[in-house]
Amino acid sequence: MARLTPEEKAALKEQARIKARDLKADRANKKLKTPKLYNIPQQTGNPEIDSKADLDEVQASFRERIKTENSRFQNTTDSEYWFAMCFQSREQKDAFLRAMDLFLIGDKYLDGVEVAKQLGIDIPEANIKYLPDGKVDKDFAKFVA
Numbered sequence: 626m627a628r629l630t631p632e633e634k635a636a637l638k639e640q641a642r643i644k645a646r647d648l649k650a651d652r653a654n655k656k657l658k659t660p661k662l663y664n665i666p667q668q669t670g671n672p673e674i675d676s677k678a679d680l681d682e683v684q685a686s687f688r689e690r691i692k693t694e695n696s697r698f699q700n701t702t703d704s705e706y707w708f709a710m711c712f713q714s715r716e717q718k719d720a721f722l723r724a725m726d727l728f729l730i731g732d733k734y735l736d737g738v739e740v741a742k743q744l745g746i747d748i749p750e751a752n753i754k755y756l757p758d759g760k761v762d763k764d765f766a767k768f769v770a
Contacts, residue, residue, distance in 0.1 A: 665682070666679060666681075700753050
């Protein structure tokens with residue numbers, strides 16, 4: 626078995642230190658439930674290669690963020706996700722909701738997913754976040770010291 630040179634030992638220690646730092650940061654992010662902004666590429670020790678790899682990752686992250694933001698915007702501004710039913714009287718509406726066993730869900734605005742579940746209808750899954758992620762209102766930020 627070949628012995629490692631002091632430079633090789635130092636390089637292995639540095640790689641282990643970087644890996645430990647990344648694992649620690651990943652655990653901290655998972656605890657905070659904060660998304661990772663971009664993947665830090667493995668460092669080679671060559672500043673030119675490392676800088677290019679970093680910039681490529683940042684650029685790829687910006688592209689991914691643009692796709693996510695466009696999707697969020699589309700979901701937020703899409704108004705074709707609801708419909709209305711109208712009856713001639715409150716008694717008719719109440720009779721319908723009782724007959725369909727929907728009164729527990731509501732009597733005015735009903736969650737469509739819950740109604741479908743109650744009626745035994747399979748609908749496609751939609752994992753849409755309705756809250757903006759990470760955006761801070763500038764006016765409210767002024768109140769924070």
